[in-house]
Amino acid sequence: MAMTQQELVDMLSSLTLFADLTRPQLEQVAHKMTEESFPVGQRILRQGFTGTGFYVILDGEVAVKIDGEERAKLAKGDFFGEMSILLGEPPVADIVTLRQLHALHLGGPELEGFLRDHPQVMYRMLKTIALRLRNASRWRS
Amino acid sequence: MPLNTHDKAAALAGVPLFAGISEDSMERLAAVAGEQAFGAGQFIVRQGQVGTGLYVILSGSVKVLRGADELAHLGAGEFFGELSVIDQQPRNASVQAAEATQVLALASWDLLGLLESDPQLALNMIKGLVARVRSAGEQHRH
Numbered sequence: 001m002a003m004t005q006q007e008l009v010d011m012l013s014s015l016t017l018f019a020d021l022t023r024p025q026l027e028q029v030a031h032k033m034t035e036e037s038f039p040v041g042q043r044i045l046r047q048g049f050t051g052t053g054f055y056v057i058l059d060g061e062v063a064v065k066i067d068g069e070e071r072a073k074l075a076k077g078d079f080f081g082e083m084s085i086l087l088g089e090p091p092v093a094d095i096v097t098l099r100q101l102h103a104l105h106l107g108g109p110e111l112e113g114f115l116r117d118h119p120q121v122m123y124r125m126l127k128t129i130a131l132r133l134r135n136a137s138r139w140r141s
Numbered sequence: 142m143p144l145n146t147h148d149k150a151a152a153l154a155g156v157p158l159f160a161g162i163s164e165d166s167m168e169r170l171a172a173v174a175g176e177q178a179f180g181a182g183q184f185i186v187r188q189g190q191v192g193t194g195l196y197v198i199l200s201g202s203v204k205v206l207r208g209a210d211e212l213a214h215l216g217a218g219e220f221f222g223e224l225s226v227i228d229q230q231p232r233n234a235s236v237q238a239a240e241a242t243q244v245l246a247l248a249s250w251d252l253l254g255l256l257e258s259d260p261q262l263a264l265n266m267i268k269g270l271v272a273r274v275r276s277a278g279e280q281h282r283h
Binding site: 082083086087089092112115116119122123125126127129130131132133134136 | 223224227228230233256257260261263264266267268270271272273274275277
């Protein structure tokens with residue numbers, strides 16, 4: 001499914017991660033990131049392996065698996081890959097597509113610069129990660 | 142002996158959370174940071190309380206507790222309490238001084254204003270949170 005630049009920017013404007021950006025800023029984001037598609041059953045990130053990328057899901061679904069066990073599902077609007085990049089460590093989970101995936105990708109080395117250029121995105125990411133931390137802590141019972 | 146603003150700034154500058162932030166941000170933080178002292182066994186924050194800010198440990202150490210579980214042990218240069226600052230939800234753990242402990246307290250409103258204007262601070266905080274998510278996740282693996 002090929003999108004025009006206009007359609008892509010419209011789609012981005014509907015995602016929480018980019019909710020605070022103006023139209024010109026959304027266009028900048030669309031310009032810096034690349035669209036990628038993955039078939040079902042593809043492993044995008046591998047537990048323990050180097051090789052990083054930051055992904056924002058536009059359509060489709062992935063499973064987050066640790067030691068083969070599914071821990072979470074991510075779908076449209078969710079992001080992944082940032083943990084390994086920010087910590088400088090290999091991923092601790094596999095990310096595997098459950099359905100055909102359409103995502104925006106940014107190379108690992110570019111993430112910090114991208115977040116500095118778009119502090120509103122960084123702030124949204126901060127809130128989401130804070131929520132993940134609350135949920136992660138809740139598993140302990 | 143109370144710390145003056147200059148000493149507070151020096152103490153904060155040594156904390157990884159504030160590494161690389163602008164001088165302006167550092168001065169603002171030091172000006173509003175409040176010093177507090179706790180004896181061994183005293184609670185600094187309690188699970189379920191409304192959170193009003195984050196704490197940086199200047200000296201001593203603390204235990205992070207949820208019910209009877211000890212989740213973590215933190216020492217000088219480390220921080221806690223940031224989750225409530227970011228999402229305004231009640232504290233999800235208690236923090237108890239393990240020995241005589243001195244902290245600097247930073248109020249949510251002061252910190253939030255800075256997070257939005259100082260990208261380095263936001264980036265440092267994201268990295269701190271991400272490291273904690275990773276270690277919280279690893280605790281479930283066995």
